[in-house]
Amino acid sequence: MTQYGFHFDGTRCTGCKTCVLACKDKNNLPSEINYRNVQEYGGGTWTADAAGCWSHDTFTYHVSVACNHCEFPVCLGKCPQGAIQKDDETGRVWSDPEKCIGCGTCAMACPYGAPKVDKEQMKSVKCDMCADRVAEGKQPICVEACPLRALDFGDIDELRATYGDLAEIAPLPAASETTPCLVITAPAAAKPAGDASGTVVNESEIC
Template structure:
């Protein structure tokens, strides 16, 4: 018996410049309302300056960017939290999607997800989220966020193909949560300044944008 197909994302945080082309192209393609962002670009940074006795300065200031959408997790807590079955994981490709006609807008999925992937459409009162651009993938195309990245910092494929191409990556770095929560289908190449998911000395610098 063959293993079911599972799609996922690769993010190279050594290449991402925080331009937000992925964020904007996703929002534009789906004409998402204000306040709903299926893909977001986090700026994470920290460090400080200090003055030496001779008047010179030293610093260890850093920042890096993390592009994040839905990770179509192996253990999607959003699906477990949904009381109606509207949030579901597709058998054919592992993409996590929403049956809008079954959604009651209770936001249980949003409260459960550590990645802030499910987001409420205030006008329609239903949850929405990254659907992996399943219609584009069915046509042999990449998700719009991947195709719009000018630095080629994003990739999307089956997890078998991604691991063959990039290996297992460097694991989650801040500001992401621990991978153990949902077993996400996300491979990350860590920026040289990448901080651990807990105990990092930085913070999210662009809260109003995400």
């Protein structure tokens, strides 16, 4: 079995969201569903001293994240219908529409918010690694579309050998929850997972 995964380079990402739009276009997604999201995490304040000089500790950075096709996906274990599957050949985590009843248990269980419930179909939907493209030897559309080459895709062991281990950064959860097949090169201003000094400042764009 080959376990595929993603690499995200936070030193390259400018938050342009081309990856999000390319994914929406390929999968013909409605406005209320994204398979990939770019979260902008920021915080800090400005302060003035007695002389009127201002200083700050503000920060902001972007994190592009989709389904991480985890080694131990909690969505799989929680699905009451057994609809969530993990592919033996690629490690892809996917939902079987024949079994799915659209209850949303997977969406509530996933700490990354990857599964969504399509209310029109009443089915769970999510990133499938662009399985059709990968089968043809191509990269997932989000990776191919990124103008800054902030995304990469491949055998997770090879990605880790190339880019290093996963940098656990806010606002993502600790990797111990699911063992995500994800490698992150942290941006300069990155805060550790669990950090409470900032917030996701573009919450209205996340869906």
